[in-house]
Amino acid sequence: MEIYFEFLQEYGRDLITDLERMEVNEPNGYVLKGTVIVNNKGVPILLSIPDEFPRKLPEIFLQNYDCLGFIPHVEKNGKICFVQQEGVFFDQDFPGDLLLESIKLSISTLEKGESGENRFDFIKEFESYWLGQPNIILSDSIMNLNDKVKLITVWKSVKGHRETLLASDSQLEAKRHFEKVLKQDFKDAKPFTGIYIPLENHDGIYPPGYDDNWTASKLRDVVFNHINVGNKNKIYKLLRNKLISTNPGFIVISIPHVDRNTTLIGFNFTLNKYKGRPNRRKSHLKYWMHPLHHFSGNTKLLPIHFFRHNVDYMRIRGGAIPVMSSRHVVIAGIGSVGSRIAMEVIRSGVNKLTLIDPDVLSLDNIYRNELGADKVYLRAKNKEQVSTQPSMKTRALAEEIKAKFPHVQVYELPNTLEEALIEELIDISEVDLIIVATGDSSGEVFINKFLQDEISAPPTVFTWLDPLGIGGHALLTLNKNRTGCFKCLLHRETLYGPMVNKASFAQSGQNFVKTMSGCSSAFTPFSSLDAVQTAVLATRLAVNVLMGKEEDNPLLSWKGNAEEFLSSGYKLSSRYLKSTVEDLYTYRYHYKDDSCPVCHKRI
Structure with missing residues (x-):
């Protein structure tokens, strides 16, 4: 040194x-x-x-x-x-x-x-300075922030030496947070009324010094110099009607940043008694008034730091896109690819999901699925006894989603997508995107034609895997009234031969299905990493569609290593052999069949 x-x-x-x-x-x-x-x-x-x-x-x-x-x-x-x-x-x-x-x-x-x-860095780092104050109180917050003054509830639970505070504007959401996130009994929480005040700007607002706290006078100066007339009148009305004069009381303030972020700070106070002039009952004891009142006396404020867990904040913090929260996505087939897509579209910001799959979750498939062994069986209760039964994939994944993302709306249909469409179990006019990850080519041909014949059909993504890690694909159709559909990919190499998918990286006429204990255990060999890569490809395409960034109907493909595929004695298609990764993207619209009887009829 x-x-x-x-x-x-x-x-x-x-x-x-x-x-x-x-x-x-x-x-x-x-x-x-x-x-x-x-x-x-x-x-x-x-x-x-x-x-x-x-x-x-x-x-x-x-x-x-x-x-x-x-x-x-x-x-x-x-x-x-x-x-x-x-x-x-x-x-x-x-x-x-x-x-x-x-x-x-x-x-x-x-x-x-x-x-x-x-x-202005004080504003960006405001909460860090705020947290450094003496006597700081820690609280969770699940409030939805807006530009209107409103009453809120601060729930307080004390267990031994542990005190929990939660600021909320919904009792239902507060109950869910206590039970699902904090793992506490909501019955032990007591409610206290508070007020939420959104400031219009941050001009002249700085955090207190390290050894300082804001006084009631400082608080009033900040609030009443940074709110609009409507919110100011709302505060006066609440003060007159004593709707916020609970004891103890709470004040929550949001401060906007120049970069559209928001700082959230709070105060806890107790309205202590003091001796004043006697009233009609000859009582000398009175309470100091609310600290937002100009005659609040010596009310002491204790600062509160909030750990923000409201949905909008967590979505943005996790990289989600705000506009996605209003989107409704249907996912058909929630196996190795579809289960991953479901989780990722939620993380992208989607708030409403419909899961469609007729199968039960199998223990021998958990190494390729988003779900684990704990979801394979479901405990069923009746009057006589408690028993277990196999879990439907839809129910198992819905429970997993609700446990991780309790704010997301999840609907389950233990049917095939064909059944759901024919029997009108879903209203496709209320859906923003359908993702088909069934791996059933025959069913996908039917689904493609059915949706192409429906005027109100939403954009649809078909996604599937090639075997042994050589690649995966995602095809978009029904986007912005453009041509291109699943039928465009299918053709016959001979007059009476079987239909062949020209997107495939495997040469036609080969059988890739393997069994380990008879026909009932048949499966196509691919790894979990292959499923993840295909799910990422399909999810990125889905997000671009939901955000309006995709103008046409592309066929996207990822190309993997063919060493294991070739060593198993299989043959690659000319598309795999002749196309570079750059070619696959450059020519993503060239799959379209100008004579397609399905999508060209629609146009």
Whole structure:
């Protein structure tokens, strides 16, 4: 470590002066102190070089954390957050340069903070500063945030030394959160009324300093200077009617960012009694008024930090697309490919799903399915006894979805898609997308023709696998009144020969079905990774359709390694042999048959 002290003395003189070694009791690392120049001011800093350097960056601290005032990116212990390390690569081959660059970035961060250039970073990091306050209270929140003042309920449950708070605007959702997420009995939770206040802008709003809390006066200044007239009148009305003067009470505030994100903070308070003028009953005891009232007295506010679990926030945090929440998707065939697609379309933001499959979940197929052994059997209760029975795939996957994503609406149909269409078990005019992952070519021919004949049919994705990892496919049809359908892929190589799928990577006329214990155990060989890759291909296509990004009906294919396929004695198709990965995408619309009797009749 001494080498870094000598390096900075020789090459870092323009950045750091008065460099000294420090004797510290920490078991790891090497600490130096010195002075850097920030906007023409000498500022004492500490430079901590860990034993893992340069694999781990040095830490740089202000010796007095508030020597430049309260500025962004300086923690209470003086640590300067000069870089976001996630996703950033550092050149470890030149540790000296890395050390100098860390000091430069720290100085730049301090200069921007002291000059006010990065003051808006306070808003971006508001919740981090808020969490650092003394006496902070932690709470979950499942409130739906909007631009209207509204009453909310804060549910409080105390078990031993453990206190749980949950802010909600729906008792049903609060019950579900307590029981499904927190694993607590909702009967133990007591409700308290609170108020939610959305601010219009963040101008002039800064988090409190590390040793400060907002007072009732500060709270009123922030609220009434940053809300519109309608919301201001709503607050006055609630105060007059004493609808928010519960004891204890709660206030929740949302602060908008410039990047359309939102900060959520809260307050807990108790309306204490005080001795005032006697009333008609000659009682001198009265309560201080609500802290939003100008005569609130010495009401003390305790800050609340919210862990946000409302659906919209979690979707965006997980990469979901907000517009997808209103979409209804039907998935037919929820085996190895369809079960994965179901989970991923939900993660993309879809909030309404219909699952169609007539089969039961088999224990010998769980290594290729999203579901595990715990879903193979279902406990059934009657008046006499409790028994087990095989689970339908639709029921098993619906339960899995509801356990992981309790807000999603899931509908089950233990039928074939053909039955569901013929018997009108689903209203296709209310569906945004159908995904067919049955692996049943004959059934898919019927489904394709049926939907092509229906005026109200939604866009439909057909997806399937080739055997032994050589590839997978996803075909879109019925999109934006364009031609191209499943029938376009089918042709006869000879006058009376069987129908052949020209998208296939396997040469026609081969049998890939394997059995392990007779005909009842027949299956097509492919791995779970093959199913996942096909599910990803189909899901990305589905998302593009639901977002309106796909203008036509493409045939998309992924091409895998054919080594196992060939070693098993099988032959590849000319499409596999002649097409590069780039060709498969470039010519994704070239499969269309201009004489197709199905999709061209529709146009």
